[in-house]
Amino acid sequence: MISTTIDQEIKQAMLAKDQAKLRGLRAIKAALLLAKTEKGHAEEISEDAEMKILQKLVKQRKESATIYKEQGREDLYIVEQEEIDVISQFLPQQLAQADIEKIIARIISESGASSIKEMGKVMGLANKELAGKADGKLIGEIVKTQLG
Incomplete structure (x- = not known):
């Protein structure tokens, strides 16, 4: 499970005084704890669910980084990166991308x-595999190109 690894990494980052790594690790820990309590029980969340949470965190940060870059806030952009x-x-x-296109x-x-009408069916299979x-957005673009 990722949570035990995260705890160990947080300790190492604290000792090394690595603030950037510490911020990222704490964000992961907070998101995992939130997901655990949202379910209403103290069971461990699955590895698949953990991956989805991490992907969501990366996606949020990429969106923020793009906005910061557009607005000339290099300081905040660097933090997100x-x-x-x-x-x-x-x-x-x-x-x-070439491997994704083949799959x-x-x-x-x-x-x-x-046809493009069957994009939903293909997207479901592609997202599963x-x-x-x-990235889901990239998968969608490739499916649209290949079916269109």
């Missing part, structure tokens, strides 16, 4: 989808 780097270490390695092409041929390995 540092946290993205820390959180991303706990996510599976992202696939290259989606295979899914399309296996499912028999032939590529969960945690590719």
Whole structure:
């Protein structure tokens, strides 16, 4: 489980006085604790759920970083980028776009989808297979291109 690793990493970051890493780790810990209490019980959350939480944290920070960059707030942009780097270490390695395109092409041929009307079906299969390995937005763009 990620939570035990996070606790150990927080201790190491505190000892090293690494503020950027500490911020990112604390954000992960807070999000995991929130998810645990939202469910209404003290059971451990699944590894799949943990990955979704981490992906959400990265996505939020990327959106914020983009806004900060557009508004010329380099100081805040750097903070968001540092946290993205820390959180991303706990996510599976992202696939290259070429690999994603091959997987989606295979899914399309296996499912028999032939038009953009079947995008939902293909997206469901692709998101299931590529969960945690590719950004949902990128998957959607590739599916749209290949079906369109």
